[in-house]
Amino acid sequence: MGKQLLLENINVQGISTLEVYRANGGYKALEKALKMQQSEVVDEVKKSGLRGRGGAGFPTGMKWGFIAKPEGVPRHLVCNADESEPGTFKDRFLMQNKPHMLIEGMILSSYALGANVSYIYIRGELLYVYHILEKAIQEAYDAGLLGKNILGSGFDLELYVQCGAGAYICGEETALIESLEGKRGNPRIKPPFPAVSGVWGRPTVVNNVETIAATVPIILMGGDEYAKIGIGKSTGTKLISACGHLAKPGVYEIEMGLSTEEFIYSENYCGGIKNGKKLKAVVAGGSSVPILPAELFLKTAKGEPRLMSYESLADGGFATGTMLGSGGFIVLDETASIVKNLWNFTRFYHHESCGQCSPCREGTGWMEKVLHRILEGHGKQSDVDLLFDIQSKIDGKTICPLGEAASWPVASAIRHFRAEFEEYVNHPEKIKDVKHYYNMRNLQPTA
Ligand SMILES: Cc1cc2nc3c(=O)[nH]c(=O)nc-3n(C[C@H](O)[C@H](O)[C@H](O)COP(=O)(O)O)c2cc1C
Ligand code: SF4
Numbered sequence: 001m002g003k004q005l006l007l008e009n010i011n012v013q014g015i016s017t018l019e020v021y022r023a024n025g026g027y028k029a030l031e032k033a034l035k036m037q038q039s040e041v042v043d044e045v046k047k048s049g050l051r052g053r054g055g056a057g058f059p060t061g062m063k064w065g066f067i068a069k070p071e072g073v074p075r076h077l078v079c080n081a082d083e084s085e086p087g088t089f090k091d092r093f094l095m096q097n098k099p100h101m102l103i104e105g106m107i108l109s110s111y112a113l114g115a116n117v118s119y120i121y122i123r124g125e126l127l128y129v130y131h132i133l134e135k136a137i138q139e140a141y142d143a144g145l146l147g148k149n150i151l152g153s154g155f156d157l158e159l160y161v162q163c164g165a166g167a168y169i170c171g172e173e174t175a176l177i178e179s180l181e182g183k184r185g186n187p188r189i190k191p192p193f194p195a196v197s198g199v200w201g202r203p204t205v206v207n208n209v210e211t212i213a214a215t216v217p218i219i220l221m222g223g224d225e226y227a228k229i230g231i232g233k234s235t236g237t238k239l240i241s242a243c244g245h246l247a248k249p250g251v252y253e254i255e256m257g258l259s260t261e262e263f264i265y266s267e268n269y270c271g272g273i274k275n276g277k278k279l280k281a282v283v284a285g286g287s288s289v290p291i292l293p294a295e296l297f298l299k300t301a302k303g304e305p306r307l308m309s310y311e312s313l314a315d316g317g318f319a320t321g322t323m324l325g326s327g328g329f330i331v332l333d334e335t336a337s338i339v340k341n342l343w344n345f346t347r348f349y350h351h352e353s354c355g356q357c358s359p360c361r362e363g364t365g366w367m368e369k370v371l372h373r374i375l376e377g378h379g380k381q382s383d384v385d386l387l388f389d390i391q392s393k394i395d396g397k398t399i400c401p402l403g404e405a406a407s408w409p410v411a412s413a414i415r416h417f418r419a420e421f422e423e424y425v426n427h428p429e430k431i432k433d434v435k436h437y438y439n440m441r442n443l444q445p446t447a
Pocket of ligand 2: 400
């Protein structure tokens, strides 16, 4: 096992309480940060090379450096705890078990950004985590870690948790901001970016839960030390939520640079494929990223071992590579149907599209219909090309990246598993279990 910077002490009984968290070194990073200049805290984060863990991997220190500082205008830090990406459940795990780590990260990051009012926006379905956070925040207020003059430093912070109603699109940062302001969660056109005009039109930084939690070990150990962990521009550790046909699904903390093979097969991590089956494909970064067949997931097209890093997973571009994304690993064994899996994803994106852009609103529904008719045994010879064509008309032509999130899985599934689609079209008599699949979810096939 590699270093456990985030999941350390996760199994200590009572670690979700302030008392036990503090007894295990909690809030030491905050004490240290509050004795530093705000700009020094930002510099440590810059030196660490930390990249946003919400999906895009944008350098956090650089993002913090972009925040506008107009005279007399308040700034805000917003923690994105929406986590609705299929296959991703790492933030929930961290918040549920170590809520004070997120709160500590929020306080020191707000200090670095000069924000005196900050928010955690949490997905509606995670109501029980909302209550855990509320309890932990109250403990922090009672101990003088939130509110006025935190630990005698002169720094004030009010921290609020806002519960969404449960929409995937509210994880997109500008939709999140709209929702936080009490409006329908429709993404905004950028620019202006939140760093200039975010919550209430004020300069705002939006960061993922894991990103904010990672500032705690960064301040404790120093940015340079943190940057020594990992590989190349993928520094530090990363939480991976691994699900699907695995012997040991779960949330793991890996050091960046671990090989994908070790992650899947080692007993320290996923323990191999369930029931000794063969690995067929992996969706490595949450449902939005391109799917890779086993051979390209384990080795790059150049034959080099594939590593768990932003660069290695992207090696080969979209032709033979993918993305680390949010670290939501969905693992499929040899019995899995790529077409059914894709229909499931596409149905999700159609349902979650906010409807502002025609290519996304119409295209996701159209792709769902075509996939559905293929699965029902009524596929046409031209359907595979039609699907590819529809996704290409969404990619890059929408207000927010949900359009791409819907199109990339379709493009990559066809690119790597075209023969499977053609088999469904040419031999509908071989299609099994589709009705059963609908029934399991109490769904009615659409016409
Ligand atoms: C449709 C959609 C859903 C998203 N959902 C999340 C989410 O649940 N959590 C998250 O941190 N980022 C999500 N993002 C990315 C955010 O827009 C934003 O980039 C991120 O919160 C920035 O934080 P980071 O720099 O710490 O990664 C989503 C993006 C899109 C387009
Ligand atoms: S791409 Fe889809 S989700 Fe994003 S703004 Fe357009 S319609 Fe809404």
